[in-house]
Amino acid sequence: MEEAKLRKLGRGLLKAPNVQELAKQQLATIPPQYIQDNVEKTSYSSSMLLPQIPVIDMEQLLHGHDHDSELQRLHFACKEWGFFQVVNHGVSISLMEKVKSEIQAFFDLPLEEKKFEQQEGRIEGFAHDLVFSEEQNTQPRIKNLAISILNQMAKALKMDEKEMRDLYTDGMQLLRMNYYPPCPEPDRTYGLNPHSDSDALIILMHLNETEGLQVRKDDTWVPVKPLPNALTVNIGDMMEIVSNGVYKSIVHRAIVNSNERRLSLATFYTFNNDSDLGPALSLIGPNNPPIFRRTNLAKSLEVFSKRKINGKSFIDFMKMEAKDDES
Numbered sequence: 430m431e432e433a434k435l436r437k438l439g440r441g442l443l444k445a446p447n448v449q450e451l452a453k454q455q456l457a458t459i460p461p462q463y464i465q466d467n468v469e470k471t472s473y474s475s476s477m478l479l480p481q482i483p484v485i486d487m488e489q490l491l492h493g494h495d496h497d498s499e500l501q502r503l504h505f506a507c508k509e510w511g512f513f514q515v516v517n518h519g520v521s522i523s524l525m526e527k528v529k530s531e532i533q534a535f536f537d538l539p540l541e542e543k544k545f546e547q548q549e550g551r552i553e554g555f556a557h558d559l560v561f562s563e564e565q566n567t568q569p570r571i572k573n574l575a576i577s578i579l580n581q582m583a584k585a586l587k588m589d590e591k592e593m594r595d596l597y598t599d600g601m602q603l604l605r606m607n608y609y610p611p612c613p614e615p616d617r618t619y620g621l622n623p624h625s626d627s628d629a630l631i632i633l634m635h636l637n638e639t640e641g642l643q644v645r646k647d648d649t650w651v652p653v654k655p656l657p658n659a660l661t662v663n664i665g666d667m668m669e670i671v672s673n674g675v676y677k678s679i680v681h682r683a684i685v686n687s688n689e690r691r692l693s694l695a696t697f698y699t700f701n702n703d704s705d706l707g708p709a710l711s712l713i714g715p716n717n718p719p720i721f722r723r724t725n726l727a728k729s730l731e732v733f734s735k736r737k738i739n740g741k742s743f744i745d746f747m748k749m750e751a752k753d754d755e756s
């Protein structure tokens with residue numbers, strides 16, 4: 430993707446020293462630019478029995494004799510949680526293992542060899558040297574999985590399947606590797622600040638055993654406990670808009686801990702840049718008025734990024750009431 434588009438999708442952050450190099454210095458406190466005000470602590474003790482994000486069995490959903498009830502479980506997960514884990518997802522486990530070890534090995538390279546740099550105002554660095562061969566690449570499989578999930582969501586929503594297909598065909602697939610080093614003061618910073626993702630659908634691969642992803646649910650932070658070989662899926666703002674608010678793009682964050690590093694690989698799917706982003710036409714009617722406006726997707730992202738003020742999220746920006754202050 431071109432630089433300009435990437436920049437648009439990036440979140441504003443100050444250029445920071447390479448966090449891996451920082452972690453090697455074994456500092457007792459964190460440098461000031463990482464300190465965040467109001468880091469909200471998790472309000473549970475380790476002995477509490479916590480709810481967990483739902484688990485969806487893709488095999489059951491696509492081919493099982495109990496397809497209908499799995500579809501209802503998917504629908505519930507998307508409405509109530511905006512997050513779920515998928516098992517039996519069809520992405521080869523041995524391939525996933527390969528990708529996990531390749532990425533970990535990449536992060537273990539000395540900085541000079543890594544040709545990895547962060548640019549001003551961007552959260553991401555560029556990994557120039559991390560190239561996966563065709564056989565070692567999980568991305569085509571993950572893309573198939575994303576498409577299957579989107580098709581099943583259309584079915585559960587009773588949305589026209591062609592309307593969904595037209596949205597995701599020619600959409601973009603973006604990858605982000607997240608590296609969270611051990612942190613001497615985990616209560617004073619985040620790995621990733623609370624946010625929702627502006628894309629349509631996100632598939633996350635946990636690259637090591639360390640936990641850290643937390644999902645906002647009923648005013649608490651629910652930690653995600655990854656099942657072995659599962660992938661974590663979440664709804665982004667674009668899908669919330671298309672579903673006319675039925676599915677929820679949920680705020681989530683990544684926390685850090687003092688002992689272990691954590692790695693994850695997020696794949697973001699957007700809808701086609703040329704499409705109109707708004708509630709699916711097959712879902713709205715006299716009894717179901719649209720709660721979001723409809724505009725060309727690329728244009729709405731552009732206008733939003735120019736007017737990114739007051740920490741207003743993309744989803745609020747697209748709400749019907751927001752129309753009045755458009756100028």
Ligand SMILES: O=C(O)CCC(=O)C(=O)O
Pocket residue numbers: 605607621626633641642681682683692693695
């Ligand atoms: O690393 C994680 O668990 C969360 C990643 C995430 O939310 C993101 O990359 O947008």
Ligand SMILES: [Fe+2]
Pocket residue numbers: 624625626681
């Ligand atoms: Fe995210």
